[in-house]
Amino acid sequence: MKISTETPNLYTNQRTPTPGKAHTNSTSFSAALTAAKTETSTVKPADFTSMTRQEMFDWMNDQIRSGKMSLDESSPFLGMTMKISVATGQPVNMSTDFERFNFVEKARLGVEGARSRNDQDSAKNLQRAIEIMQRNQGQAINIAARA
Helix, strand or coil: CCCCCCCCCCCCCCCCCCCCCCCHHHHHHHHHHHHHHHEEEEEEECCCCCEEHHHHHHHHHHHHHCCCCCHHHHHHHHHHCCCECCCCCCECCHHHCCCEECHHHHHHHHHHHHHHCCCHHHHHHHHHHHHHHHHHCCCEEEEEEEC
């Protein structure tokens, strides 16, 4: 086996700007900066008995980013944030859906359904999600408010 001591060119995948054309990365950066300015974060106590899907999603992502939750543990939470329109069969955008849900009750009903189907893995994962919600109920969470 031959080991190379050459330094790899880490930037071989970047585009070089075409003369006379605007650089697209600066436009993307401007758009991201504008989006970041329109998004503010507020801190409030977690209430899993009355939360929007977006709030649940933001809480779940914050838990993952901070290392408090693994990706495996997040699976039941991600499932609870999904919503499909009966009329269109398409996913409902959670950032424009302000309906509040009792996620503890939703998970409890999921446990019952999983047990009735003899799906012990799903029942166990949802029961663990209930325990996580109970442990975090009332804890301060950051909620991203989008303008």
